[in-house]
Amino acid sequence: MTKFKCVIVTLLLVFLAGTAESKVYLDVYGKTYKKITIGVPSFQSDRPDRLRVDMSELLNQDLDMSGFFIVAPNSLLDRELTEEGIEKKDIKFTNWRSLGIELLCKAKFIMSNEEIALESYLYDTLDGSLLLAKRYKSRPEDWRRLVHRLADDILLAVTGEKGIMSSRVVFVSGTKRNKDIYIGGIDGQNIRQVTNFHNITVSPSVSPDGRFLAYTSYKEGKPNLFIMDLETGKDIHSEREEGMKLGTTWFGKSTLGYAKTSGKQSSIYTFDAAGRQKKTLFTKEGILASPSFSADGTKMAFVSDMYGSPQVFIRDNSSGEVKRLTYSGNYNASPSFSPKGDLIAFVARINGSFEICTMNTDGSNQRVLTSGGINDSPHFSPCGRYIIYSSKKGDQYNAYIMLYNGENKRMLKLVNKDTEQPKFVP
Amino acid sequence: MKYLAILLAVVMITCYGCASKPVQTGQKPLTAEEQARLDQEEALKRKEREARISEEELARSRAERERLERERALETQKSIPVSDVYFEYDSYTVQPEDIAKIKDMGEWLKANSGLRIVVEGHCDERGTVEYNLALGQKRAEVVKNHLVKFGVDEKRIRTISFGKEMPADPGHNEDAWAKNRRVHFATDQKG
Numbered sequence: 104m105t106k107f108k109c110v111i112v113t114l115l116l117v118f119l120a121g122t123a124e125s126k127v128y129l130d131v132y133g134k135t136y137k138k139i140t141i142g143v144p145s146f147q148s149d150r151p152d153r154l155r156v157d158m159s160e161l162l163n164q165d166l167d168m169s170g171f172f173i174v175a176p177n178s179l180l181d182r183e184l185t186e187e188g189i190e191k192k193d194i195k196f197t198n199w200r201s202l203g204i205e206l207l208c209k210a211k212f213i214m215s216n217e218e219i220a221l222e223s224y225l226y227d228t229l230d231g232s233l234l235l236a237k238r239y240k241s242r243p244e245d246w247r248r249l250v251h252r253l254a255d256d257i258l259l260a261v262t263g264e265k266g267i268m269s270s271r272v273v274f275v276s277g278t279k280r281n282k283d284i285y286i287g288g289i290d291g292q293n294i295r296q297v298t299n300f301h302n303i304t305v306s307p308s309v310s311p312d313g314r315f316l317a318y319t320s321y322k323e324g325k326p327n328l329f330i331m332d333l334e335t336g337k338d339i340h341s342e343r344e345e346g347m348k349l350g351t352t353w354f355g356k357s358t359l360g361y362a363k364t365s366g367k368q369s370s371i372y373t374f375d376a377a378g379r380q381k382k383t384l385f386t387k388e389g390i391l392a393s394p395s396f397s398a399d400g401t402k403m404a405f406v407s408d409m410y411g412s413p414q415v416f417i418r419d420n421s422s423g424e425v426k427r428l429t430y431s432g433n434y435n436a437s438p439s440f441s442p443k444g445d446l447i448a449f450v451a452r453i454n455g456s457f458e459i460c461t462m463n464t465d466g467s468n469q470r471v472l473t474s475g476g477i478n479d480s481p482h483f484s485p486c487g488r489y490i491i492y493s494s495k496k497g498d499q500y501n502a503y504i505m506l507y508n509g510e511n512k513r514m515l516k517l518v519n520k521d522t523e524q525p526k527f528v529p
Numbered sequence: 530m531k532y533l534a535i536l537l538a539v540v541m542i543t544c545y546g547c548a549s550k551p552v553q554t555g556q557k558p559l560t561a562e563e564q565a566r567l568d569q570e571e572a573l574k575r576k577e578r579e580a581r582i583s584e585e586e587l588a589r590s591r592a593e594r595e596r597l598e599r600e601r602a603l604e605t606q607k608s609i610p611v612s613d614v615y616f617e618y619d620s621y622t623v624q625p626e627d628i629a630k631i632k633d634m635g636e637w638l639k640a641n642s643g644l645r646i647v648v649e650g651h652c653d654e655r656g657t658v659e660y661n662l663a664l665g666q667k668r669a670e671v672v673k674n675h676l677v678k679f680g681v682d683e684k685r686i687r688t689i690s691f692g693k694e695m696p697a698d699p700g701h702n703e704d705a706w707a708k709n710r711r712v713h714f715a716t717d718q719k720g
Contacts, residue, residue: 279695303694305658325689326662347666347690350659364663364690366670392663406660412619413660434619437657450657457656479657495654498701524658 139261141166142175142204144185146221147211154214158221158250162208165254165268165290168504170489170511171261175204189224191231199228206234208257219243223253225260235260247292267484267504271528272491273297273307273316274502276518284318286528289504291516297333308351309528310359315339315376317351317359328361330376340374353529354396360384360403362391371405385418395440395447402464404428404438404447415449417464428466437480440464441487446507448481448490459492461507472509482526483507491515491525598718605644605716610637613697613711614672619656621667623675631672634714635679645717648673650690651697653706658692665690672712687717 143163146155159177166172179202187193189209199207210223218240225235237256241249251268258266270289275282284307287294298304300322307318316331328348330340342348346365353359357376362369369391371384384403385391390413392406403418412433418425429435434452441447444464451460451469457477462469476496483490488507493500502525505512515525611630614623623631638644650665650672669688677683697713698705 282694303691305662305694325687345688347662349662362663364666369663390660390663390667393657393659413656434656436660452655455655477654480659 138171138173139205140173140175140203141206141208141257142180142199142202143208144177144180144187147189147209148214150214154246155212158210158212158246161247161250162210162254165251165266166257168268168511168513169254169258169266170506171258172206175202189222191224191226191233194226194231196226196228196231204228206261208253210253214243217242219246219249221249221253225257247290251288251290264486264488267486267489267527270484272502272515272517272525273309273528274493274517274525275305275307275523276520278520282523284316285518286316287517289515291518294517297331297336306349306351306524308353308526309333310353310357310376311355311529312357313529315353315357315359317353317361319349319351330359330374340376340379342374350393352393352395354398354400358400360394360396362394362405364390364392371403384420393437395438397440397444397464398442399444402440402444404440404449404464406436406438415447415466417447417466426466428462428464429469430466431469439482441483441507442485443487446483446487448483448492448507450479450481459490459509461490470509472505473512480524480526484527485529491527493523493525602716602718605641609646609714609716610634611714613713615707616668616710616712618653618706618710619664621664621671623671628675631675632679635676635681638676638681638685645685645687647687647689647715647717648676649713649715650688651695651709651711651713652693653709654693654696654701655706656693658694662690662692662694665692668710668712 143159143166145159148155163174167174184198187195189211205228207226207228208223210221212219212221221239223237224233226233235256239249239252248269254268255266258264267289271286272289273284273286276285277283280303281301282303282305283296283300284298284304285294285296297316298318298320300320302321304318304320304322307316309316314333316333317328318331319326319328326347326349328342328351329338331337332339344363344365346363348361348363350362351359359374359376360371362371368386368388370386371391371394372381373384374381387407387409390408394403394405396403401420403420405416405418406413407416413436414427415429415435415438416425416427429449432451432453435449437450439448446461447464448459448461450457451471453471456475457479458471459473459478459481460469460471473494476494478492478494481490481492489504490507491502491504494503500521500523502515502517502522503512504515611634614627614630617624638646648669650667650669652661652665666688669690673683673686673688676686696705696709697711698708
């Protein structure tokens with residue numbers, strides 16, 4: 104164990120030497136970046152129970168999942184460090200620094216029957232400067248949410264953008280003939296089954312304003328597309344024309360895009376959920392699938408087999424010009440625009456596996472981010488820094504999250520069944 | 530609640546019968562009234578019971594009818610003369626040797642003119658959920674088009690795609706995949 108500690112300390116020190124000079128914490132969009140080592144000792148409280156440890160452990164988990172931190176193992180911290188106060192005057196920063204810990208998050212909480220109040224500080228151990236000082240309050244049973252908010256704020260303080268640990272996700276889960284749509288926290292808490300049709304229901308996505316859920320369901324015996332008002336749980340629109348209507352995606356405020364394959368031609372439509380107006384955007388022979396729009400709706404990526412195999416194309420929606428983006432391999436599908444507009448994630452068949460890849464919006468700079476299995480349905484977080492996707496290794500599909508560059512893959516523990524087509528709820 | 534009322538009435542009558550008789554004599558009309566109410570309630574109860582029985586009977590006969598229909602459908606399903614039509618990976622072109630199979634299906638449909646069918650398109654697990662759902666649609670439609678070419682009225686054929694959602698073989702090898710890339714014929718129960 105001590106040997107292990109030594110190795111870690113050495114590693115951290117080496118790491119530290121490299122980052123000590125600069126004061127810029129993380130240049131997230133640089134080509135490479137170094138993770139920051141952060142220490143989170145058990146929270147302090149007048150209550151002696153496990154919650155102190157549970158909260159600090161959850162924060163450590165969140166920070167690990169963010170991909171921007173190395174979380175210092177608590178076994179590194181001796182009694183003197185863990186029993187130190189949380190305010191600047193109480194902290195011996197050189198002790199923390201000597202362990203290689205660059206940032207230190209300390210927190211204490213007071214809990215009553217009605218409320219839990221958390222007081223938290225984030226310090227730079229180099230000079231003891233305060234990066235974040237914040238109080239949070241919630242009902243006692245919502246302590247997890249409180250920790251997620253702190254994690255998201257730490258991300259904001261360090262990287263300039265909020266984290267995703269308070270996010271919600273929508274996904275498909277169930278058994279072969281019985282798939283339904285669920286919405287819940289990315290941490291696997293508060294999972295709610297939204298549909299219960301005892302049939303196949305797929306392709307969910309929630310509108311940017313969070314109000315509408317679009318999905319395709321076989322509940323009426325054939326695949327029809329619906330828009331549900333999540334407030335009332337009632338469908339406000341349905342698309343019952345013959346054929347496969349699928350691949351729901353939203354852009355703008357509340358405009359839905361989807362593809363329909365039926366007969367010789369396939370089409371991509373838009374439907375404005377507010378004005379209830381349907382428009383045909385694009386029609387082509389063969390298959391059209393998986394439309395995905397840039398945030399402003401000016402560009403659309405989609406799949407077509409117009410050259411014999413599924414490939415990703417991009418369309419300029421004002422000029423109507425269509426350009427092919429993928430040329431390598433005979434299976435490129437499921438494109439998904441980054442909300443920042445700089446990247447498109449997609450699925451490519453490589454050596455018999457289906458891998459999540461990214462490319463620039465002109466098709467250049469293609470990168471493979473996964474290795475092996477059947478990976479599907481990549482989808483960016485609203486901040487554009489993460490990709491959520493499903494991955495099947497063996498018999499079960501699970502939802503994963505990774506950084507946009509493929510680093511820091513983490514499985515999400517949402518339900519104990521197949522989890523497919525995960526997307527962020529805006 | 531109703532039973533309670535009846536019980537109460539019975540108890541009251543009994544009480545009246547044994548205790549109050551000597552004192553109160555001018556109460557006979559009330560007894561008749563009670564009797565009438567009792568009769569009425571009895572009749573209501575009987576009616577309810579009868580209604581329940583007839584409902585049960587109805588449900589039973591409905592279930593029976595459904596079972597017969599299902600059996601008939603199964604019977605017709607069994608009599609569908611051809612097996613599934615199989616496809617190459619990521620393809621929706623019918624292979625030449627399967628044309629004869631579709632033709633047989635067409636002849637059978639023409640001979641059984643009252644029947645409608647569903648042509649189901651399926652895919653193997655390799656590929657994205659969405660593209661496979663579209664691909665399955667294409668597979669179903671291409672088989673339907675052949676049937677129409679052989680002279681079957683297209684109104685009798687419904688197409689549906691299940692993508693990779695309902696594999697015939699749950700395995701993850703070439704054998705299973707080959708069995709799953711298929712078009713399956715089923716009788717249309719709605720038709």
